[in-house]
Structures are given as C-alpha cells and as structure tokens.
Amino acid sequence: MNLEKILYKDELSKEEIIFLLNLSDERDLQKLFNRADEVRAKYCGDEVHLRGIIDFSNYCEQNCLYCGLRADNTKLQRYRMSPEEIIETAKQIINSGIFTIVLQSGEDNYYDTDLIAYIIYSIKQIADVAITLSLGERGFDEYQTWRIAGADRYLLKHETANPKLYSIYHLHQQLNERIAHLKFLKKLGYQVGSGNMIGLPMQTIEDIADDILLCKELDLDMAAFGPFIPSPFTPYRNKKPASVELTLKTMAVARIVLKSVHIPATTALATIDEDGRIKGLKAGANVVMPDFTPFPYREQYQIYANRKCMSDDPKSCRSCLQLQIESIGRKISTSRGDSLKMHLNS
Template sequence: MDLLQKLDETNSLTKEEIVRLLKNMTAEKKEKLFDLALKTRTRYYGNRVFMRGLIEISNYCRRNCLYCGIRGMNANAERYRLSESEILECCQDGYNLGYRTFVLQSGEDMWYTKEILVGLVTRIKQLFPDAAVTLSIGERDIATYDALYKAGADRFLLRHETASRELYEKLHPGMSYDDRMGILRKLKQIGYQVGAGFMVGLPGQKEEHLAEDLLFLKEFQPEMIGIGPFIPHSETPLKEEKGGTVEDTLVLVAFSRLLVPEALIPATTALGTLSPTGREQALMAGANVVMPNLTPTLFREKYDLYENKICTGDEPAHCRSCIERRINSTGSIVDLGRGDNVRFIPEKISPDKMIGCN
C-alpha cells in the first residue's frame, strides 16, 4: 500500500515509514499529503477556522533556551509585564471584537505567582463566563496547574519542543526532558485541553527526530498541536544557524493532522513572518486555528521570540479583519466561538454551549 494512503486510512505509520516519506517528499507527494490533510480537517471541523485572541502578558523569562529571543540571558531585551487591569482591558477589547477564547502567553515569569495567576483567571471567567482561557506560561509546579484549572483555566499550551532527549537537553540548558514530558501528562490528568508541539529546522534536527516528534504526538494525543519553523534570533547562541522553512513546516503540519485528526492546529505567525501567505498555506495543509494579537501595540515588538515578527503595529480590530479576509481566501469561514476540541466536553460548561462538538 502507498504510504500516504496508509497514513490516511489508518492515521498511523512506523518511524521507519515516516522517515522514508520525509526523505522522499516530492512535489507530487506534498500535494497529495496536503489534500489528504485538508480533507481530514474538513471531516472533523468542516470549513471552520477558529480565531483566538492572543495576549502576550510578559517577556520576562527565567529560562535560557538557545533559540529564544526573550531568554533570560539576553541583556538587550527590553522587558515588560502587563498588570491585571491591562490584561483585562485586552480581554474586553477582544470580547467586543467577538473572541471567545483568550490565550495568555508569557515567558516563565515567576513574578506572576500562583495567587496572582489564580486571581487573574478567576476575574477573567467572572467577566467573560462564556469565554475559554488558554494559558501558555511555561513550567510551574503541579499545585499551580491544579489551582489554575480549578479557577477556570480551560487549556494549557506547553510545546514539548523536541521529542529527542539529546536535542532537548542540548537546546534547553538547566531544564529536564523528563520534567517536560511529565508535566504534559499531568496537565492531561488534571483535565486541561493540552497543547504540545515542536519547531522545524532546529540545528542538528534530522528526519529521525521529526519522526519521533510525530510519533509522540500520535501516542500523547494532545488536543492542540503547535508547529512552527525555527527562526534564528540575533541575540541568541544560534544566531548564525540556518532557519527552518515554510515548506518543511507545512509537511509536518499535514502529517500531524493525519496522525491526530481531531487536533486543533494553529497557522502560526512564524509562518506568516517567513512568507506573506504562510498562514494561508498552513490552513490549506490542515491547520484550523489562527491567533490574532490583542497585546497593546506598545509592547508587541518586545515579545520577540524571533525577529521581524509581522503585525506588531496593527490594532486589534485591524488584525481581526485582516486575518478574517485571509481565512476566507482559503475557502474557510471564521468561527469566533470557544472552538473546543471535538472529542473534549469539559464538565465546566454544558454541551449545548460547546462550539465544534456537535
């Protein structure tokens, strides 16, 4: 059986089969792969693309990941931190624009204690009870994750970055591969909709490593999968390295859609940074989420995980209308609802209020 046909029919391949496909990905095979991924997305979610309001609450970080522009050792980073009132104002702006999911993202900024974060999540859910709250704030202790879930947080994004222990330890000094994987599993046990994911084009990354990433996603079955290209930053140890490509990233997005059909997969801003049509191409390769920025424009350029990020000067209303036009250009329609994973019916909300679960 043709390997792409097998992937489509079984949602599964061996590591050796994945490596073989990745190493022999002709233009014809890519076209077929993207077509199969889009059909799979349509089967589970129709032609809807979910829009989330992204709020980058802080660029302080205690970590020193070799690829990241906001790493703690970057003395040239201009740091900022949003107050609770500023965050709530962003949420209000987003709510007025129709968003019903807010994604709060930051470096690992320990100024936001468990108490501060619980208070923030509680307030957001009080003000916007029909909206979902997604957190992407890095590694914390389990008691904090548990308290945040009880306060109303619905989802947690924590990319595994790479399923290769060797690569992980090389790229993340002072961090533990086992801790990362253990936290992801604990987040699922707590009840979050969990997002994992990785970068494409990392220094030293081979097809075998990417196959390990895909097999981890297949085994872990995250509700969300974030995949983006590695983009070198001039203030990091990897500044001279070659970056990842849109083309390679799209292949991994499509693979992920076929291996984890129910996943919510963003068309990332990083793809749009590398190509004017990067996000549209991702949607046509099986992605079904976009995250327009609600962060105050004064701070957006400072949240520079990578350089030359697009849309840093656009007002929220402009971002929303611009991305909506891009989504429509791919033949999809915008869904501003909560946009929960189709297999996930959290106890916190009644099924009749779920979006995408009928």
C-alpha cells in the same frame, strides 16, 4: 513505498511518516497537502478557530538557546503588564468576537499563583470564554489552583522529542520533566497543547517523526508545529531558519496521523512566508492565533526576529484574518473551539 496507500492508511509507522516528510516532488507534495486538507475537513469541519493572544510579560528565568526572551539576553527591553491591563485587553478580544484568550509569558514567577488565579477569575466574570495558559513549566499545585480558578487549557510545547537535543536547547530542563508536566495537566482536566519547533540546529527528519508520534502518544488536544527562526542576541542567531516546505509537510503529516486535534497555522510560519497562514490552513491547520498584545509591549515580545503583523493595530486583525480565511472558502468559528476530543467523547 506506495504514496497513495500510505496517505489513506489509518495508522502510520515511523518509517511511513519519515517517507512522507522526505517527499520533494511537487505533485507528491500536492497529494500530501490535499489529503491533509481532507482529513482536516472530516475531523474539524471548515471553521477556523481564532485564539486571541496576550503576551503579558517578556521576562523569563530560562535560557533556551533559540529564544530571544532568554534570561541572558540583556539587549531586550523587558516589560510586565499589570493585571488591569491584561483584563482590559481580554475585554477587547471578547468584544472583537473571539472566544479563546491565551495568556502567554516567559517563565516569570513575578506573577505568582494568586495573581494568575485573580486574572483568570476576573476574565471569566466577563464572558464564557476559554482561557489557555502558556506560562512555561510551573508548580503542579499552581496548575491545580488555576484550573479551579477557571483555566481551560494549557499550552506547553515539548519542542523536540529527542532527549539529548532537548537538554542541549534547554540548559536546565529535561524532556522527561516536560512530559510529566504535560501528563499532569491532562490529569487535571486541562485541554492540553504541545508541539515542536521545526528546523532547530542538529534536528533530523527522524526527530520530527518522533515529535509527531509523541504528540499522538500524549493524546493532545492541540499540536503546534512552528518553524525555527533565528533570534538576534541568542547563541543560535546565525543558524539557518526552517524551510517553509518542511514546516508545511510536518503540519500535513501531523494532521493525517493525529486526526481530531487542533493545529494552528502559526505566526512564525506567516513570518517566513507572506502566504504562510493560508498555506498552513490548506495543509491541515484549523486554528489561527492573532496577537492582541497592546503597544508598545507587542514589539518587545521578541522570541524571534521580525514577527509578522507587529506594526498592525490588533483591532484590525480580525477583519484582515476574516478576509484571508473566507478567500479560501472557510469561515471563522463563533464558538470557543474546545477540544475536538470532548465532542467525540460526549
């Protein structure tokens, strides 16, 4: 296959995606990252969108094999933030000049439909910010209520497009159900985010190609490709972490295939590589999601081990990120950073 030709094609086949994911020569990799950066500049511009995350509960009713928040992890100290604490943290995010707030938790039905709706509505009264929910699979009627209350976006990663692997990793969940939730969220008018985890046990390059193609089929507004990092006290605690190179290749190929989609340089990537954020931003990413969860809770949101920036004061996060982003000639966006597809359609 001819690398240059593939990099400039408008539509890529699964075989071509696999070819790109298998690149290993340094010069070829640089060509791939450069092309992804070009596509990012064309479809997203040079602005980097910040999304302030509040991990408001680390309780979870699920038991995903790779995740430190899984219900069977009795070693984890659990917490739940009160609505007042969540709303106060949202104010701090807004005051630091960030216009998307991500409300994230495990699947925790303690926060029922009305309580989540109240939190969304209260934050929306403070400023015109976008609210992303990342609460796992919840009821279809709940999605509807929260949309009416003002939620703009929903993040629900599919993790793998391989149904067999999906049912191994997620003990009581099925891939077709997850896809049905994603489609329903889209129907309700949410800007929808999904994505995979790279380097999970038993996953192949073909699976990763299918992950990217599923993101395309779902016509996502945001797609996240984060590396697997083993978490203590989980069945996968002794498995190998994902490689930085494969993670960057996946992000770059995804950018070339998906084009006008938001792609984050994840905190997990920054955790396995000191320069992970910058490398991600140069390989197709246009979003960074700093964690604003207050102490002491932030240290207890242990999806995986040794998360980056855990000991940093959330308030100093923005200036640190600004320095990093400006060092590569990019700038922090001052907008909400809504779906790039909304602009295309308007």
